[in-house]
Amino acid sequence: MSEPTWGERYAGSLMNTFGPPKTTLVRGQGAHVWDADGKEYVDFLGGIAVNALGHAHPALVEAVSTQMSTxxxxxxxxxxxxxxxxxxxxxxxxxxxxxxxxxxxxxxxxxxxxxxxxxxxxxxxxxxxxxxxxxxxxxxxxxxxxxxxxxxxxxxxxxxxxxxxxxxxxxxxxxxxxxxxxxxxxxxxxxxxxxxxxxxxxxxxxxxxxxxxxxxxxxxxxxxxxxxxxxxxxxxxxxxxxxxxxxxxxxxxxxxxxxxxxxxxxxxxxxxxxxxxxxxxxxxxxxxxxxxxxxEHLLEHVTVLGQKLRDGLAADPRVTEVRGEGLLVGLDLSAPVSAHVAAAAMAHGFIINNPTPGRIRLAPPLVLTTDDVDALLAAWPAILDDAMAAGS
Missing domain, CATH: 3.40.640.10 (Type I PLP-dependent aspartate aminotransferase-like (Major domain))
Incomplete structure (x- = not known):
């Protein structure tokens, strides 16, 4: 008999308030996380706007460790x-x-x-x-x-x-x-x-x-x-x-x-x-x-990078509107396929959120890099292709 998966163990021990988890994450670095199977993702959700410094930022690790020891x-x-x-x-x-x-x-x-x-x-x-x-x-x-x-x-x-x-x-x-x-x-x-x-x-x-x-x-x-x-x-x-x-x-x-x-x-x-x-x-x-x-002058960084991200996402005609300021970004889709977009993004190695059937929300770490944004924008047309096909 095979060992139960993390998902099965989750279902067997935690209250079903969130539904089944998308995957089990085991570590993170900056705006990147890895799951229990070793797959890497760029985290464009940031724990729903929580992980301001991403994952394992040395300043945060040091502050918590020092204070706990004091x-x-x-x-x-x-x-x-x-x-x-x-x-x-x-x-x-x-x-x-x-x-x-x-x-x-x-x-x-x-x-x-x-x-x-x-x-x-x-x-x-x-x-x-x-x-x-x-x-x-x-x-x-x-x-x-x-x-x-x-x-x-x-x-x-x-x-x-x-x-x-x-x-x-x-x-x-x-x-x-x-x-x-x-x-x-x-x-x-x-x-x-x-x-x-x-x-x-x-x-x-x-x-x-x-x-x-x-x-x-x-x-x-x-x-x-x-x-x-x-x-x-x-x-x-x-x-x-x-x-x-x-x-x-x-x-x-x-x-x-x-x-x-x-x-x-x-x-x-x-x-x-x-x-x-x-x-x-x-x-x-x-x-x-x-x-x-x-x-680290992150307010300025967030302003510039957020504009680049919004402009890049809006370039696809299947995106009908992009909103937000800094690294809080929302967009409307031409069809109610946001769940398929989120799933396709995961398959391509990006974590995003679908708050409503026709909308996507991004709230990545403030330490997100230009390379991270370029990677999502390069994959964005294929993500939408996959989502539209799945939702048709």
């Missing part, structure tokens, strides 16, 4: 140097005074922000259709997708969903009982949907008119992903709340809820807590990621 975990009865330094650094990058609450994930960061909005004395939140904010009960209440929500209703209520980018609908939904407006500066899970010009500024004005908080979920777009520290920077808007996670520590679990100005003082002792949030190792990892982005 001080691995303390309770939040105590402070640690990495925790304080990271909070100060995030506020500096944001360019606004405030306070930070550290968590372990984006969903948890959004849970903290959701609780913060209740401290206004109001309960109503206006969020966008197509937005994704996590799968915990609170975060799920803020996520519009019916398939995610229906099995777990009733969810925490008093949430109104409006079409993303529709300024009139946003203005009509927000009232003097609204606690917060929640938006992604670029919608990631929906397939990299860009806001219309002026939309975020209009949201700021609407929030101000009604005394509501403006909350930007930058879990996927933050920490250099778009060629800027925060995607909302291009709007000139200062939000009241920013949530971060994913790429912040390059693969080490961390999230952050930043309350800007007065919002930073709204959660008081006893209002919220976490055992692992602000862990010294996670904070050291995040500091290493930020320092590496700065020292």
């Amino acid at each position: 001080l691995g975990h303390i309770s939040n009865f105590f402070a640690s140097e990495p925790q304080v330094e990271l909070a100060e650094k995030l506020l500096s990058l944001l360019g606004a005074p405030g306070k930070v609450f550290f968590t372990n994930s984006g969903a948890e960061a959004n849970e903290a922000a959701f609780k913060l909005t209740r401290r206004t004395g109001r309960t109503h939140v206006v969020a966008a259709e197509g937005g994704f904010h996590g799968r915990t009960m609170g975060a799920l209440a803020l996520t519009s997708k019916e398939a995610y929500r229906a099995p777990f209703e009733p969810l925490p209520g008093d949430v109104t969903f409006v079409p993303y980018g529709d300024q009139d609908a946003l203005a009509a939904a927000v009232t003097d009982r609204t606690a917060a407006i929640l938006l992604e500066p670029i919608q990631g899970e929906a397939g990299v949907v860009m806001p219309p010009d002026g939309y975020l500024a209009t949201a700021r004005a609407i929030a101000d008119e009604h005394g509501a908080l403006l909350w930007f979920d930058e879990v996927q777009t933050g920490v250099g992903r778009t060629g800027r520290w925060f995607a909302h920077e291009t709007s000139g808007v200062t939000p009241d709340i920013v949530t971060l996670a994913k790429g912040l520590a390059g693969g080490f679990p961390i999230g952050a809820c930043i309350g800007v100005g007065a919002a930073g003082a709204m959660l008081e002792p006893g209002n919220h807590g976490t055992t692992f949030g602000g862990n010294p190792v996670a904070c050291a990892a995040a500091l290493a990621v930020i320092a590496t982005i700065e020292s």
Whole structure:
């Protein structure tokens, strides 16, 4: 009797929340990974915008190893140097005074922000259709997708969903009982949907008119992903709340809820807590990621390489639209064959994502190289050929 495969062992021991895995990965280097059969892939998904420095980056390995050998975990009865330094650094990058609450994930960061909005004395939140904010009960209440929500209703209520980018609908939904407006500066899970010009500024004005908080979920777009520290920077808007996670520590679990100005003082002792949030190792990892982005000039690199990638993908007529900023890229296909495109890409040695039947999403490591992009663009016509044939 043959030994069970990794896939069979996975199916026999893990809850079926993700479906069968595409393959079993065993190691990575830069933007490349290898599976248990030795096949190499260029990782254009980056753990869904998480592996900012790719895999096994020496700065991240060193930071985690050194911190773990020094001080691995303390309770939040105590402070640690990495925790304080990271909070100060995030506020500096944001360019606004405030306070930070550290968590372990984006969903948890959004849970903290959701609780913060209740401290206004109001309960109503206006969020966008197509937005994704996590799968915990609170975060799920803020996520519009019916398939995610229906099995777990009733969810925490008093949430109104409006079409993303529709300024009139946003203005009509927000009232003097609204606690917060929640938006992604670029919608990631929906397939990299860009806001219309002026939309975020209009949201700021609407929030101000009604005394509501403006909350930007930058879990996927933050920490250099778009060629800027925060995607909302291009709007000139200062939000009241920013949530971060994913790429912040390059693969080490961390999230952050930043309350800007007065919002930073709204959660008081006893209002919220976490055992692992602000862990010294996670904070050291995040500091290493930020320092590496700065020292390796990755914001500029991401901007230039992202433009090359988008231009190259758009050159094929079977791609009807390409969107995004930096290395967060979404594209529409001329046929609903995105699952076949993702499968064909894997066969050709590239990992990409199909968030909807007609869309592809790319969120590779910020250390992606020009050679990596050239390799995908060279294979792109054949990938589409295979996908179109499989979907016909």
